[in-house]
Structures are given as C-alpha cells and as structure tokens.
Amino acid sequence: MTEETPHQPRRRGLLIVMTGASGVGKGTLRELWLAEQDVFYSVSWTTRPPRKGERPGQDYHFVDATRFLEGMGQEGFLEHAEFAGNHYGTPRGPIEAALASGQDVVLEIEVKGAMQVRQSTDEAILVFIMPPSMSELRRRLEGRATENPEQIERRLTRAREEILEAHAFDYVVMNEDLTRAVADMHAIQRAERSRSERLSPEALGGIVDS
Numbered sequence: 001m002t003e004e005t006p007h008q009p010r011r012r013g014l015l016i017v018m019t020g021a022s023g024v025g026k027g028t029l030r031e032l033w034l035a036e037q038d039v040f041y042s043v044s045w046t047t048r049p050p051r052k053g054e055r056p057g058q059d060y061h062f063v064d065a066t067r068f069l070e071g072m073g074q075e076g077f078l079e080h081a082e083f084a085g086n087h088y089g090t091p092r093g094p095i096e097a098a099l100a101s102g103q104d105v106v107l108e109i110e111v112k113g114a115m116q117v118r119q120s121t122d123e124a125i126l127v128f129i130m131p132p133s134m135s136e137l138r139r140r141l142e143g144r145a146t147e148n149p150e151q152i153e154r155r156l157t158r159a160r161e162e163i164l165e166a167h168a169f170d171y172v173v174m175n176e177d178l179t180r181a182v183a184d185m186h187a188i189q190r191a192e193r194s195r196s197e198r199l200s201p202e203a204l205g206g207i208v209d210s
Ligand SMILES: Nc1ncnc2c1ncn2[C@@H]1O[C@H](COP(=O)(O)OP(=O)(O)OP(=O)(O)O)[C@@H](O)[C@H]1O
Pocket: 020, 021, 022, 023, 024, 025, 026, 027, 028, 029, 140, 141, 143, 144, 175, 176, 177, 178
C-alpha cells in the first residue's frame, strides 16, 4: 500500500536489493514474495540471449553489446556488471520516481552490482539469498537446465566467490524451505517500513495535524 491515510503518512519507498548466487532461487522467491504487492520490479538490461519462455521487457530488456554501451551513456545504469560472459545493468531512470512516489523498488542482481548500489546510495537494503549447500545449488542449476555443463561450472565458481561476500549485506535469507524464505522477505520488508528515519518531518507534521 502506498496510499496516504491519517494513520499512515507518506514515506519514501524502500529500495530492496536481492542478491546471491545464480540458481539459488532469487527469481522464484521474488515472484512469490511480490505477488499481489504494488512494488516496482526493476527490469534489467542484458546482452544475454533470451531463454525459452523469457518475455522481453518483463524478464529483461534484451540488447546487443553496442546498445548496452549506448545505454550506459544515455539512460545511465545505477549499477552494471559482467557475469558469465554477458553484461547486466539496472536502468537508473525509473527507480527514483518510484521511490519518491512511495513505491517500494526491488532489484534482483548479482553480488558485484549489489555492492555498487551500496556505494552509490545509503538507502539500499541488501538481502543476500543463501543456498543450503553447494550440492543443492548445483542440483538447482542442473535441474533448471538453462545452461550447458560448462556454463553451470562457471556459475558455480562465481557462486563460491559470492557466498564468501555474504557478510557484507544487511540480511541473509536461507532459501531451503521456499515458504519460510518468502515469509522472511515479508518480515524484512515490514521491519524496514517501520524504521523511523523513513518518515520526513512533513509526514510527522501531517499526523499531528490530523
Ligand atoms: N527453496 C527451493 N527449493 C528447491 N528448489 C528451488 C527453491 N527455490 C528455487 N528453486 C529452484 O531452483 C531453480 C533456480 O531458481 P531461480 O531460477 O529462481 O534462481 P535465480 O537465483 O533467480 O537464478 P539466476 O540468478 O540465474 O537468475 C529453479 O528450478 C527453481 O524452481
């Protein structure tokens, strides 16, 4: 809910960044967590070719390397990174408007990009999604069957590096039981909405005057 009521003053939206290894279940978790919520999901740009069933403009903006470089100059990215041979970036434009209107914004990105977001803004809430084990992560990547064996090994190598960075993030959510992980995401969002610094003096004045 972003609507202003006498008991719920307008606040700035939350900027929530989900990060973690490829295949840990970020996308699966995000879809369940955000179902029936009016949240702005940031659709990334990527030079990776679309997978079967992926919808341009909804899952990604699929572009070639030339267009990606142009985008870096023109629209500008909040962050961008190379991952397993492809480029990925978060377009900056729509994010500030959504936050200012009180809408929560969710990014789902790899670890280097999440660290760039941390450096560029204090307001980001960084959530690291953790796999129960490397063998389970492998099982999920193999089960998804969207990469070939060599690409899976490349993603697992990167995953080991990423997991060692988990201490740098605000929250760690273990994605073993999916229902529990979804509940953890709701709990983080609820708690962060209650943080007092997200209320402006104007919003508090509105309560006093109501
Ligand atoms: N808690 C879970 N238990 C078992 N399987 C899961 C769980 N969460 C997700 N999966 C499965 O793991 C696979 C990878 O999930 P998903 O594609 O959401 O990962 P991801 O982190 O978004 O990957 P990428 O970063 O590469 O986009 C999917 O087949 C999904 O169904």
